[in-house]
Amino acid sequence: MTVTLQIEVRRADDVPVERPPGTLKVLLVCMPWLGLHLPSLALSTLAPLTRGLDFVDGLDVRYVNIEWAQYLRDRTDGRIGGDDYSAISESDFSAVGEWVFSGSLYDRPDPERTAYHRRLTAGGHDMTLAEELYRLAGPFVEAVADDICAGGYDVVGFTTTFVQNVPSFALARAIKRRRPEAVVVFGGANCDDVQGAAMHRNFAFVDYVVRGEAERTFPLLLRRLAGATGVRDRDIAGLCWRDGDGQPRANPMDAGGVGVDAIPEAAHDDYFSALERNPVGAEVHPKIILEGARGCWWGQKHHCTFCGLNNTLMAFRAKDATRILDELKRAVRKHRVLDVMFADNILDQRYLTELVPELTALGWDLDIFFEVKSNLPYPKLAALAQAGVTRVQPGIESLSTRVLELMRKGVRGWQNVRFLRDCVTVGIHPQWNILYGFPGETPDDYAPVFEQLPSLAHLPPPQGASRVALTRFSPFFDDPGLGMVNEGPAPAFTLIYDLPPAEVADLVYLFQSRDSGLVGEPVERLSSLVADWSRASGRTLAALDRSGGGLVLVDRRRSARAVEHRLDAREAAVYRHLLKGHSLAALTRIAQEAGSPFDAAGVAELVARWRARGLVFQDGDVHVALATGLGYR
Numbered sequence: 001m002t003v004t005l006q007i008e009v010r011r012a013d014d015v016p017v018e019r020p021p022g023t024l025k026v027l028l029v030c031m032p033w034l035g036l037h038l039p040s041l042a043l044s045t046l047a048p049l050t051r052g053l054d055f056v057d058g059l060d061v062r063y064v065n066i067e068w069a070q071y072l073r074d075r076t077d078g079r080i081g082g083d084d085y086s087a088i089s090e091s092d093f094s095a096v097g098e099w100v101f102s103g104s105l106y107d108r109p110d111p112e113r114t115a116y117h118r119r120l121t122a123g124g125h126d127m128t129l130a131e132e133l134y135r136l137a138g139p140f141v142e143a144v145a146d147d148i149c150a151g152g153y154d155v156v157g158f159t160t161t162f163v164q165n166v167p168s169f170a171l172a173r174a175i176k177r178r179r180p181e182a183v184v185v186f187g188g189a190n191c192d193d194v195q196g197a198a199m200h201r202n203f204a205f206v207d208y209v210v211r212g213e214a215e216r217t218f219p220l221l222l223r224r225l226a227g228a229t230g231v232r233d234r235d236i237a238g239l240c241w242r243d244g245d246g247q248p249r250a251n252p253m254d255a256g257g258v259g260v261d262a263i264p265e266a267a268h269d270d271y272f273s274a275l276e277r278n279p280v281g282a283e284v285h286p287k288i289i290l291e292g293a294r295g296c297w298w299g300q301k302h303h304c305t306f307c308g309l310n311n312t313l314m315a316f317r318a319k320d321a322t323r324i325l326d327e328l329k330r331a332v333r334k335h336r337v338l339d340v341m342f343a344d345n346i347l348d349q350r351y352l353t354e355l356v357p358e359l360t361a362l363g364w365d366l367d368i369f370f371e372v373k374s375n376l377p378y379p380k381l382a383a384l385a386q387a388g389v390t391r392v393q394p395g396i397e398s399l400s401t402r403v404l405e406l407m408r409k410g411v412r413g414w415q416n417v418r419f420l421r422d423c424v425t426v427g428i429h430p431q432w433n434i435l436y437g438f439p440g441e442t443p444d445d446y447a448p449v450f451e452q453l454p455s456l457a458h459l460p461p462p463q464g465a466s467r468v469a470l471t472r473f474s475p476f477f478d479d480p481g482l483g484m485v486n487e488g489p490a491p492a493f494t495l496i497y498d499l500p501p502a503e504v505a506d507l508v509y510l511f512q513s514r515d516s517g518l519v520g521e522p523v524e525r526l527s528s529l530v531a532d533w534s535r536a537s538g539r540t541l542a543a544l545d546r547s548g549g550g551l552v553l554v555d556r557r558r559s560a561r562a563v564e565h566r567l568d569a570r571e572a573a574v575y576r577h578l579l580k581g582h583s584l585a586a587l588t589r590i591a592q593e594a595g596s597p598f599d600a601a602g603v604a605e606l607v608a609r610w611r612a613r614g615l616v617f618q619d620g621d622v623h624v625a626l627a628t629g630l631g632y633r
Contacts, residue, residue, distance in 0.1 A: 024226050025058045026050060027153040031160070031167040032065045033089035033097040036082055036284045039271035041291055041343050042159040042188055046218060048267045053219055055226035060151070061270035064144055064171065065089075070278040071140050072133070082283040084129060089163075095492035097163040100133045102496050104141040104170035111135065116495040137170070145174035149182070155225060157218070159188040162509070166496065169203055176205035183207050183225060187214050190509065192311050193253065195472070198506035200240035201248040202499055211238035211250075213258040213294075213313060257294065257313045260320075265327050266290060272335055285339065287369075288331045292351065293318035293344040298373060302408045304395075305482055306435065308471030308509065309345060316346075321354035332364070341369040352380050359387035371395065374419040375411045378426075378579070379633055381419075385426040394419055396432040396462075399453075401619055402445040406438040408475075413449065414581050414619035417626070420459040424628040430460050436526060437467035439483025441517035446526065448618065453529045455614030455626060457536035457557040465530045467523075470513040477511065485514035541615075543627040551575060553615060553627045565615060570597060574606055578616060579632040581624035 028047060030040040043061050050059045065085075072080040088097045099116045103109055111117050111127070111134040121127055148156065148171075156175055158168040172184045186199060187210035196211040210217050217236050224231040233241040237254035268288060275281030297316040299307065319327075328340060347370045359366065366388030374394035376384075384392070394416075398404050401413040423430045436446075470476055476484035488494070488501065490510040497504050518526065536557070544552045549569035554562050567575055574591050582590065588603045598606065607623055610616045616623045 024056045024154050024222060025152060026056055026060075026155045026157065026222065027148060027151065028059070028061045028157045028159070029148075029168070029171070030061075030063050030065055031158065031164050031171060032068045032101070033085070033163050033167070034065045034161075035089050036066060036069055036085060036280075037287050038289050038341065039266070039268040039286075040159055041266060041289050042161075042214070044266040044268050044271065044289070045264055045291070046157075046214060047270060049215060049219060049264045050222065053222060055223060055228070060153075062148070063271060063274035064167075066274045066278050066280065067144065068140060070280040072136060073280050075136055076132075080129070080132070082280055088133075095163070095490070095496060096130050098166040098493070099496050100130060101137045101141070101167040101170045103134050104138040105166055105173060106498055109135070109138060114495070116492065119491075119495055137167075141167075141170050141174050145171060145178060148175055149178040153182060155183045155185060155222065157185040157187065160186060160191065161189040164188070165190050165199075165507075169206075172203075173205045185210060185218075185221065187211075187218065192473070194506045195509070196238075197240055197248070197250040198503055200250070202503050202507065207242070208233075209240035211240065212253050215258045215262050215264070216254075253312060255312045257315055257317065260294070260317045263291065263294075263319070266331070268331065268335060286335075286337055287339040287341045288328075288335060288337050289341045289343055290324065290327060290331065291319075291343045292324045292355075293346070293348050296345045297349070298346055298410060302410055303475050304408050305438070305475045306407060306468045306471070308474040308477065311473040316348075318344075318348040318350065321351055321358070324351075325355060325358050328359075329362070332366070338365055339367045342371070345371055347372045352383065356383050356387045362388075364388065367391070369393070373411070375415045376419065378422050378631065381422050381428065382426045382631065385428050389428060391429050391431060392423070393431045396420070396430070397435045399434075399449045399619075400441075400445045403436070403438055403441050406440050407435075412619060412622070414617060414622045414624045417456065417459070417617045417619070418579075418581055418624050420456070421624075421626060421628055424459060425630065432460075432462050434462045434465040434526070434530060435468045436465060436523065437515060437517045439516040443518065443522045446518065446522060450525060450529060452614070452617055453533060455557070455617065457533060457539040458541040458626075458628065461533040461536070462530055465526050467515070470511040472509045472511070476513075483516060485516075487512040487514055541627050542629045544629070546572075549573070551627075557614070565613060571606060574598060574603060575610070575615075575625055575627075576630065576632065578607075578623055578625040579630055581622050583621045584623070585621075587623070 028043045030043055034040060047059060047061050050056055069082050069085045103111060108114060111131045117127060158172060160168045175182055176184060184206050185208045186206050191199060191209050191211050193211060196209040200206055200209040208221060217238055220231060220236045221239065224233060233239060234251060236251060238251055240248060240250045242248055275284060275286060293316060295310055295314050295316040299310060299314050300316055332338060368389045369391040370389055371393045374396050396416045397407060397409060399413045399416055404411055404413060420430060470484055470486060476482050489504045489508045490512050493508045494501060494504050539557045541553060541555050541557055544554060546552055549572055551567040551572040553565040555565060556562050573596060577587055577590050584604055584607060588600045591598060591603060607616060611618055616625055
């Protein structure tokens with residue numbers, strides 16, 4: 001039997017709460033707009049940890065994001081469904097998803113009377129779908145709140161990242177209106193540092209905010225709420241709470257983070273059960289999400305100027321390869337899903353020698369995603385492909401070495417081109433974008449790239465080209481000396497939140513900045529070239545071996561009719577050396593050491609001819625071969 005707790009949260013935290021242990025009934029909630037195809041890693045990690053606590057009588061996990069997609073489908077006779085949901089959830093930093101639930105949060109049922117709607121319609125945006133979602137969100141939130149409150153939960157915890165804030169606030173407020181004694185707790189990436197403190201002081205229905213990694217702090221908070229002696233609100237690192245006078249307090253955060261041994265194995269049962277209960281799940285291709293590491297080993301040394309991930313928890317920590325392999329095998333066998341996504345910000349280098357061979361030995365038809373660094377050597381990339389890695393996010397960002405230096409990426413433009421070429425050769429799809437607008441960049445930095453982009457038509461194109469965003473916790477945000485001018489929170493959020501500007505500035509992640517770097521015609525040209533590249537799907541430049549050591553480069557980049565570039569054995573040997581990428585001086589030395597008859601002038605003449613035909617990419621004094629299909633070491 002569950003005993004409902006009557007918890008008064010506005011109390012002095014040094015006064016023990018008298019109640020028997022083992023009585024907490026807890027609900028963890030995932031709101032829109034998390035993608036339907038992924039479990040919440042936060043909830044999948046906290047759920048097994050919470051279920052193992054002796055003072056928790058019951059724990060449920062609720063994927064309200066899936067329920068919302070189902071609700072839309074039901075209320076519109078299938079006219080709005082999973083694809084429409086995904087269109088919003090997959091829009092980076094999109095405020096539309098937040099606005100949709102703002103009417104429920106602020107009791108504004110008419111979308112057309114909101115400042116956000118007026119601003120977007122004035123800008124020519126079609127708000128038809130968003131308006132319908134807005135009107136449906138209010139009744140949905142009320143129905144879910146009724147159902148949750150009928151469950152008699154003592155603690156309701158929300159995880160929030162990117163555009164989950166307003167939907168979570170709306171439901172939390174509805175729950176507290178019905179059941180003031182229920183304790184509402186927020187956590188997740190949106191709660192980090194000053195954001196969590198702003199959330200707590202501006203929304204009185206949020207009783208606690210857990211800032212930072214929660215594997216230690218959330219169980220401590222639950223122990224406190226269960227009436228344990230010796231645990232005080234003020235002793236829990238990073239916790240935002242209220243004192244006996246109702247004043248918000250924010251404890252210092254723990255900068256050390258959680259050791260990997262303290263991170264439970266993710267349990268995705270609740271997610272897959274939610275998919276089975278909701279017919280919209282039939283439209284979803286689910287993935288298993290795993291966590292091998294936290295932090296970023298590159299960011300520890302050279303924090304990319306635009307990156308706002310990790311904040312104080314940049315320190316890189318990775319699970320043992322044997323452990324993560326066992327977790328993968330258990331999850332795949334249990335859920336019968338071969339599509340596996342690693343949430344790691346960057347691939348642990350040890351996994352290349354310790355995990356990858358074991359995955360290859362499994363012989364399973366896996367479809368694995370990793371984030372990697374784009375200077376990964378060809379043999380290691382090929383090994384990833386053999387192990388079942390089919391998709392990577394390499395953080396390419398640019399093909400201009402000068403712009404990459406402004407980003408502190410630690411790679412050069414020609415290495416990014418080489419990586420794209422090698423991905424085609426080994427059969428891995430890279431997901432990447434071009435970023436521009438960095439302080440200090442000039443059109444001259446892009447001119448050689450613009451000239452050569454048509455030669456890359458056979459390589460995977462970027463998903464788009466966009467101006468770099470100013471995000472909280474990035475070096476650009478923290479150090480104005482780097483040249484990014486902060487003009488305040490992204491305008492959309494000042495229109496959505498009914499808060500003073502200074503409070504919005506503490507609450508949000510995305511900011512408005514004055515345009516830097518490329519502006520005007522060069523931006524239009526970049527956009528046009530990227531669009532042309534995207535339309536070039538199916539074009540190829542592939543190398544075929546000829547007898548006697550020669551090569552035929554079959555070129556279909558400009559038309560379906562192939563153009564053949566024939567290289568004899570002596571020329572082919574030099575071209576193969578360019579697979580790694582070399583300066584002319586280095587190429588001449590390497591070729592001659594291998595017995596090539598070409599002197600420096602001969603090598604230069606060959607490379608100039610290939611450059612004119614678009615068979616190599618030039619980055620400063622370095623040239624790299626563009627033809628796919630050639631392995632090398």
